[in-house]
Amino acid sequence: MEFSLYEDVLLLIDMPEEGMFAGAVGTVVDRHELLGNEMGYSVEFFDADGTTP
Structure with a gap:
């Protein structure tokens, strides 16, 4: 899947070591x-x- 610049995207996995979680x-x-x-x-x-x- 390709994304365009300035397109909104959804994080699909938790990345707790980065302080980010699925749904961000x-x-x-x-x-x-x-x-x-x-x-x-x-x-x-x-x-x-x-x-x-």
Whole structure:
């Protein structure tokens, strides 16, 4: 699945070591070309107060 810049995305797994949990909404802020045809993404997550984890 590919995502566009500034598209909202949903975290599907818990990442407690990062302070993030499934259901968190983030915004794609950058796309990275990986080997082959794969894409990587940088995503910014914010909590209800606008703070990034």
